[in-house]
Amino acid sequence: MSLSYTELRRDLASSLARFLPKEEAVAESWIWLAEGLGKDKAWLLSNGSEAASGPDRERIGQWLRRRREGEPWSYLIGWAPFREKRWKVTPDTLIPRPETELVLEAALEVGRRLGVKRVVDIGTGSGILGVCMALETDWAVTATDFSSGALAVARENAQVLGAKLDFFEGDLLDPVPDPLELVVSNPPYVDEADRPTLQRELDFEPASALFSPDRGLHHASVLLFQAWDRGAKACVLEMGAGQGGDLCRRALTAGWKKAMVHQDLAGHDRVLVALA
Numbered sequence: 458m459s460l461s462y463t464e465l466r467r468d469l470a471s472s473l474a475r476f477l478p479k480e481e482a483v484a485e486s487w488i489w490l491a492e493g494l495g496k497d498k499a500w501l502l503s504n505g506s507e508a509a510s511g512p513d514r515e516r517i518g519q520w521l522r523r524r525r526e527g528e529p530w531s532y533l534i535g536w537a538p539f540r541e542k543r544w545k546v547t548p549d550t551l552i553p554r555p556e557t558e559l560v561l562e563a564a565l566e567v568g569r570r571l572g573v574k575r576v577v578d579i580g581t582g583s584g585i586l587g588v589c590m591a592l593e594t595d596w597a598v599t600a601t602d603f604s605s606g607a608l609a610v611a612r613e614n615a616q617v618l619g620a621k622l623d624f625f626e627g628d629l630l631d632p633v634p635d636p637l638e639l640v641v642s643n644p645p646y647v648d649e650a651d652r653p654t655l656q657r658e659l660d661f662e663p664a665s666a667l668f669s670p671d672r673g674l675h676h677a678s679v680l681l682f683q684a685w686d687r688g689a690k691a692c693v694l695e696m697g698a699g700q701g702g703d704l705c706r707r708a709l710t711a712g713w714k715k716a717m718v719h720q721d722l723a724g725h726d727r728v729l730v731a732l733a
């Protein structure tokens with residue numbers, strides 16, 4: 458039976474809507490056609506009645522099977538949006554989340570206020586924080602990760618977006634040379650105990666990018682201690698909902714003079730700003 462591209466897109470939206478909210482399903486169906494088959498809205502408006510080719514139908518069918526298993530669409534397509542840019546992502550990298558823009562905004566504000574010249578992004582993943590800071594400031598930016606796969610993707614994103622920064626592989630602040638001024642990170646912060654209740658899409662992301670011992674607080678706590686110990690002026694960290702009180706206490710215990718929590722639009726604790 459021949460199926461036009463317009464019908465293929467509509468059928469895809471209905472199939473996706475069996476396991477996704479309807480609006481998301483429709484939005485994804487357009488993205489799949491544009492990104493996967495090179496047939497965007499403009500093309501479909503003029504040529505949508507053309508019969509869909511066998512290989513195109515097969516490709517959409519294969520993706521649908523993977524998506525139904527819970528694989529995030531960003532891994533199917535190979536990119537995710539952040540700060541109005543496209544970022545290459547692979548199963549080695551976390552998929553950027555919109556709330557991480559709050560970390561970026563806080564880091565830019567704090568860094569400008571303190572007049573810093575050097576900043577490090579710890580656990581850079583696809584590179585979003587380090588690369589955006591390199592593009593939006595004249596700071597010397599260093600980005601690290603202990604995953605060589607993630608670093609390769611971050612390097613590629615930096616190159617494609619024209620950002621100049623240094624990359625180091627290693628554990629937290631260990632590979633970063635002194636002096637430190639501003640430490641920024643979206644560290645793993647999910648509590649292992651929450652694993653059974655999480656969306657199944659998270660199963661496809663690297664566990665080492667998500668989970669942290671000590672109720673999700675281990676990586677952030679170590680960073681706060683290391684950054685203070687090495688004389689940083691400020692530390693800006695993403696955190697999980699409800700972690701603000703604990704992390705403020707740990708920041709003050711580490712030696713920081715001030716610790717503040719910024720909440721996201723849903724009213725959840727999201728960013729810790731610690732100042733020396």
Ligand SMILES: C[S@@+](CC[C@H](N)C(=O)[O-])C[C@H]1O[C@@H](n2cnc3c(N)ncnc32)[C@H](O)[C@@H]1O
Nearest residue numbers: 551580581582602603604628629643644645666
């Ligand atoms: C939550 S992801 C954040 C990725 C990216 N910054 C973002 O916001 O999308 C955490 C990142 O930290 C890295 N990571 C985890 N443990 C680490 C460690 N001990 N030292 C360095 N990087 C680590 C993971 O590989 C992952 O890329």
